[in-house]
Amino acid sequence: MSRVLVIRYGEIALKGLNRPQFESRLIKNIRRKVNKLGISKVTCSQSRVYLESEDPRYPYDEAARLVAEVFGIVSVSVANMVPSVYEDVCAEAVALATEAHEKRGLNTFKVETKRGNKSFPMQSPEVSVNIGGAILDAVPGVEVDVISPQFTVYIEIRERTYVYLDKIPGQCGMPLGTNGRGLLLISGGIDSPVAGWMMARRGVELEALHFATPPYTGDAALEKVKSLCRLLCEYVDRIQLHVVSITDPMVEFAQVCPEEETILHMRRLMMKVSERICRDRGLQSIITGENIGQVASQTMEAIAVTDNATEMPVFRPLIGMDKNDIIAIARKIGTFETSIQAHEDCCTVFVAKHPATRPHLDRILKSEEKVDMDAMVQYALDHHDVYDIRVDA
Numbered sequence: 001m002s003r004v005l006v007i008r009y010g011e012i013a014l015k016g017l018n019r020p021q022f023e024s025r026l027i028k029n030i031r032r033k034v035n036k037l038g039i040s041k042v043t044c045s046q047s048r049v050y051l052e053s054e055d056p057r058y059p060y061d062e063a064a065r066l067v068a069e070v071f072g073i074v075s076v077s078v079a080n081m082v083p084s085v086y087e088d089v090c091a092e093a094v095a096l097a098t099e100a101h102e103k104r105g106l107n108t109f110k111v112e113t114k115r116g117n118k119s120f121p122m123q124s125p126e127v128s129v130n131i132g133g134a135i136l137d138a139v140p141g142v143e144v145d146v147i148s149p150q151f152t153v154y155i156e157i158r159e160r161t162y163v164y165l166d167k168i169p170g171q172c173g174m175p176l177g178t179n180g181r182g183l184l185l186i187s188g189g190i191d192s193p194v195a196g197w198m199m200a201r202r203g204v205e206l207e208a209l210h211f212a213t214p215p216y217t218g219d220a221a222l223e224k225v226k227s228l229c230r231l232l233c234e235y236v237d238r239i240q241l242h243v244v245s246i247t248d249p250m251v252e253f254a255q256v257c258p259e260e261e262t263i264l265h266m267r268r269l270m271m272k273v274s275e276r277i278c279r280d281r282g283l284q285s286i287i288t289g290e291n292i293g294q295v296a297s298q299t300m301e302a303i304a305v306t307d308n309a310t311e312m313p314v315f316r317p318l319i320g321m322d323k324n325d326i327i328a329i330a331r332k333i334g335t336f337e338t339s340i341q342a343h344e345d346c347c348t349v350f351v352a353k354h355p356a357t358r359p360h361l362d363r364i365l366k367s368e369e370k371v372d373m374d375a376m377v378q379y380a381l382d383h384h385d386v387y388d389i390r391v392d393a
């Protein structure tokens, strides 16, 4: 018997021509994720990925936990692998049932068999029944319960046979790098890291952009954004974080435009700067954490005014979600505790107490004529730092 990780990925996404690209990207992402655990071999065969190591002390459980975080994976099991010979399979199933009963205190079970290898002489139901009987004989105190068992002995008969007890759920989604690249506008709040994670889970590679207004916003705000990017790197490995200053443009808006419009001008400027960075970096979309109705700048009218400032596609994956659902994801992905730490943001520093909630585009464009938008974009690009954020950097 030897151990192996059995890794299942979403098959619906796989129909069609991009399957090999999808699989090789997934394998690359898995290898990168487990790299720090030592040498292992990751291979793909018949819609499954397998990870094995020649090192008998290889930490398979730790590897399974890491692999379950890789986007595109539905579930992972640490399996014991035996030759596809009935006696070997049965002995292994009995050993695992004994472990479930004696070490985990579980009593009711079922056996679930899948036979991909049609040269195996027994059909799946027959294997399940026979091995179930063998377990009952060999492990006193266990009982069969096919409806809601406390544990399941999974048997997958392929060229070799995999026997295991657990399926660790994965993140699902699609492998990172199979769905283009986007620029995440990251503010330091709860929403934007969740928005980035959701797009990354669909396979979109991320760079991030943060707008600062020093000295009104300080180092603590920047450090917070870096920490959030570092937390996202658990899923995406690496994020180039762009930080641009828009202090002078904000001061100018505050002086020449009606106060209730400031946030809209700022958001239009953000879009224009984002578009330039996207074009320079070969990124195909802008991603924000906007959510309909959440604040004044996120009414339908305000979003329309913001959208009009750019020709890039702007993706807002949180648009129709409730705050509680967003918070649940933030907790799950580990960004919530950092996001709720107090920080000053350019939105809070420069924004009116009563911003316009039903803005008219023509009026906003009219006041925008009072400033030189191109020069403002250039100001931002001239005050542009880039940080290469990695999980352990």
Ligand code: ATP
Pocket: 184, 185, 186, 187, 188, 189, 190, 191, 192, 193, 209, 210, 211, 212, 287, 288, 289, 290, 295, 297, 298, 345, 346, 347
């Ligand atoms: P979040 O919870 O993500 O901070 P928010 O509730 O503060 O969002 P807004 O301030 O209206 O909401 O911002 C909406 C979106 O605009 C954010 O989710 C983010 O994508 C982007 N954004 C806001 N402020 C900044 C900033 N300083 N730098 C980069 N992007 C920003």
Ligand code: MG
Pocket: 189, 191, 289, 290, 291, 294
């Ligand atoms: Mg928000």
